Amino acid sequence: MRNWSIPAGRLFGVELRVHLTFFFLLMFIWLTESASHGPASAGRGLALVGLIFVSVVLHELGHALVGMQSGVPAKAIILLPIGGVTVFDETQRPVEPGMLTWKRDIRIALAGPLVNLVIALAGVGILLAMAPQVHLWARPLGVPNSNNLPRSFVWANLGLALLNLLPAYPLDGGKVLRALFNRHMDPVRATRRAVTIGQAFATVFMLIGILQPAFVWLTMIGFFLFIAAQLEERSAVFQSVLETVRLEDIMLTDFATLSPADTLEDALEKAVHSLQDDFPVIRGSDMVGVISRQKILQALRAEGNGYVQSVMNRIFEVAQKKESLASAFRKLTARNLSIIPVVEDQRLVGIVTLQNLLHSMALLAESRKLRKAALNS
Numbered sequence: 001m002r003n004w005s006i007p008a009g010r011l012f013g014v015e016l017r018v019h020l021t022f023f024f025l026l027m028f029i030w031l032t033e034s035a036s037h038g039p040a041s042a043g044r045g046l047a048l049v050g051l052i053f054v055s056v057v058l059h060e061l062g063h064a065l066v067g068m069q070s071g072v073p074a075k076a077i078i079l080l081p082i083g084g085v086t087v088f089d090e091t092q093r094p095v096e097p098g099m100l101t102w103k104r105d106i107r108i109a110l111a112g113p114l115v116n117l118v119i120a121l122a123g124v125g126i127l128l129a130m131a132p133q134v135h136l137w138a139r140p141l142g143v144p145n146s147n148n149l150p151r152s153f154v155w156a157n158l159g160l161a162l163l164n165l166l167p168a169y170p171l172d173g174g175k176v177l178r179a180l181f182n183r184h185m186d187p188v189r190a191t192r193r194a195v196t197i198g199q200a201f202a203t204v205f206m207l208i209g210i211l212q213p214a215f216v217w218l219t220m221i222g223f224f225l226f227i228a229a230q231l232e233e234r235s236a237v238f239q240s241v242l243e244t245v246r247l248e249d250i251m252l253t254d255f256a257t258l259s260p261a262d263t264l265e266d267a268l269e270k271a272v273h274s275l276q277d278d279f280p281v282i283r284g285s286d287m288v289g290v291i292s293r294q295k296i297l298q299a300l301r302a303e304g305n306g307y308v309q310s311v312m313n314r315i316f317e318v319a320q321k322k323e324s325l326a327s328a329f330r331k332l333t334a335r336n337l338s339i340i341p342v343v344e345d346q347r348l349v350g351i352v353t354l355q356n357l358l359h360s361m362a363l364l365a366e367s368r369k370l371r372k373a374a375l376n377s
């Protein structure tokens with residue numbers, strides 16, 4: 001999802017990104033508006049997209065601010081025409097059991113639709129007080145079918161609130177549902193159950209959209225929901241593997257090391273004969289640094305031959321062999337590292353590199369699938 005979005009500044013320290021589908025919406029509204037009301041109303045269409053945009057931003061800020069308050073800081077907000085996605089910083093906190101977090105998760109999920117409801121109600125109040133000639137309930141109802149922008153704004157917020165309250169995971173209503181499942185089962189099963197319900201909704205939406213041309217936009221929403229649900233399921237499985245696998249299960253125990261007194265040319269020679277991209281630097285039995293193949297090459301190019309000691313990275317993290325993959329991942333990403341030495345009683349017993357972590361993730365996923373297939377047959 002992130003790849004299909006462009007940065008649009010920051011709000012309360014949270015990165016804002018606009019998903020490219022927002023521009024599809026822009027084009028869609030512009031085309032339908034100029035087809036039905038002539039090009040003069042294209043400007044109105046633009047304003048309409050602007051209003052939906054503002055409503056989605058406020059909705060997501062609702063999630064982000066309540067999240068922040070509950071100790072789950074938001075990393076980024078990706079704005080989609082149907083509501084956007086708030087990406088919480090999952091890597092920085094361990095997964096807690098659902099019994100402890102379900103109330104918090106429900107609070108965060110409900111905050112978004114609540115913001116839209118409050119705005120819609122406030123809008124109704126203001127319209128009634130200041131422009132009683134605008135008929136909110138006049139037919140046809142809905143966002144595009146109005147020549148009055150404040151009225152469209154009210155409808156956009158009402159629509160966003162109601163759509164997101166549907167129990168179709170990963171819409172907010174579906175998140176509430178998953179939090180409720182999460183009280184009695186592990187996160188992966190809770191997510192799977194919510195995903196199944198979400199995808200049933202998505203399928204119905206797509207069918208209605210295909211059968212009823214007037215609701216063709218439902219196809220788009222259904223399609224989005226389907227993909228988003230799948231992505232959520234995959235990330236839940238990924239997260240659970242990360243938490244349950246220990247470093248000793250996947251660390252490399254057969255690896256090359258360098259000495260601080262090695263010359264860079266020697267180091268390169270060793271690197272050529274190894275598959276490793278990163279090397280621990282050892283003096284006696286002590287770890288004194290780490291160095292990457294890349295860094296060796298760079299130093300050789302820039303300054304010619306020298307010693308590993310002067311180029312190696314002295315700041316590094318170590319991990320215990322009983323630590324989980326998730327914890328190693330957090331250490332790697334927090335400091336932008338590519339290798340973590342694994343120690344037991346201060347003794348180097350293995351290494352974990354980003355490369356090997358990703359490989360073993362794929363292998364673990366495969367072996368679990370095989371085991372499951374064996375159990376089922």
Ligand SMILES: [Zn+2]
Nearest residue numbers: 083112164172
């Ligand atoms: Zn939401």
